[in-house]
Amino acid sequence: MEKQLKRILLVEDDPNFGIVLKDYLTMNDYDVTHAKNGMEGFEKFKKSDYDLCILDVMMPYKDGFTLAKEIREKNKEVPIIFLTAKAMKEDVLKGYKVGADDYLNKPFDSEVLLMKISAIIQRKNTETVADSAEFMFTIGGFELNSKLRFLSYNGGEPEKLSPKENQLLRLLALHVNDLMPRELALTKIWRDDNYFTSRSMDVYIAKLRKYLKKDEKVEILNIHGEGFRLVINS
Amino acid sequence: MEKQLKRILLVEDDPNFGIVLKDYLTMNDYDVTHAKNGMEGFEKFKKSDYDLCILDVMMPYKDGFTLAKEIREKNKEVPIIFLTAKAMKEDVLKGYKVGADDYLNKPFDSEVLLMKISAIIQRKNTETVADSAEFMFTIGGFELNSKLRFLSYNGGEPEKLSPKENQLLRLLALHVNDLMPRELALTKIWRDDNYFTSRSMDVYIAKLRKYLKKDEKVEILNIHGEGFRLVINS
DNA sequence: TAACAGTTTAACCTAACGTTAACAATTATG
């Protein structure tokens, strides 16, 4: 089974150093996306889901702190590591204020970076375990067991869901009666937000609607241009 | 009853220090085997069973890391403590990569060593106790004695299971009706998660299914991309 | 050193899954 690689967003303007670092991390089993400046970094961040961000502090146009602030507005969870050329105390403080998880001075030992990365991801992992513990959902007359990927109606024979079907239905269930934004599903499940993943998602919505037909009280409504809404009518 | 002394393999090339350390440990109720270099260390390791290895890092011909790697190939369980003259960061990292349990800088406090030894052996002990606590399982019409590696059906002649068959069935039984993740079996039983160990596991699933055919109420179901599920149908 | 048990690797096949294309239907927008 293919192991799900942890995804890192690396924002570093120095092209040489950036490529070397990206390759090094890639060799060590991380799925690395490299952005060459703050703007690009933020665009890439919005488009997908990352387990960790590594930001260079000194970059033209948009420095690492500003970028970090923008990232924090979108996501308060994702760990951030700053890279900086000189060890300036104010910078360090500024970094932690923005919500940095760690701080590295260039030049740094690459193995130290690896250690820090795995430590941080490890920590986040154990924190999130409790989060993902919920995998039983009642959806009208249906019962979704998203761990076993089973969907049963009125206690009957459970139907098997595919991983994508399961993830999508679970995400909808987490937002019952509320908007589940397109973008959310695309970044969380497809890990990319583009035309094709979007179409793919529509296909899965169709599949789910087919499953949910058994209970006419349950439906998935579209909110044009926004996303979908799983509603239970009473 | 004579208490079973814990056995320590000490590999240390400095004759004086080696003898002193051996005597010290012996006085503290350990059964110590002293090897004077890496080769001898590995020979002694293969010849017997140890509860702990203490390896000097800097040795002629074969250094401690190389020896540790060889030992790990034979035995992924035995705890290893490295001794090193200077605190070199790379060495520490290298050591942990090889699967070291602890790390000591020479000169070290001998009492600290004793503490670490007993802590490590203690930990390994409790781990294995918890692990092996349950070894009798009822699986539909079957009885699994995973200590003796026997599987019997309706009280008939028990069949012998191979170690891997036994471990896998036991792990499945510990998760009856629930998901037993692929990764769990691979890391717990095969201690490695790659394409080949994964295929190997599939082979063992096939073998187990063959055994379990006698009771059509018992089956091992696959959850695509996730793992397996041992179910007892009523 | 031959036989054997246990395990891994290879090979071949089937099933599961996800993406994409194609076309229809619906909804926004000027």
Place this chain on the structure above:
DNA sequence: CATAATTGTTAACGTTAGGTTAAACTGTTA
């Protein structure tokens, strides 16, 4: 009202995971 953008749906396709059997390998024992 016309037309562009978005969404609904089905089917075909390629890829990967899993099922199974047999051969190759490894270490141990007679």
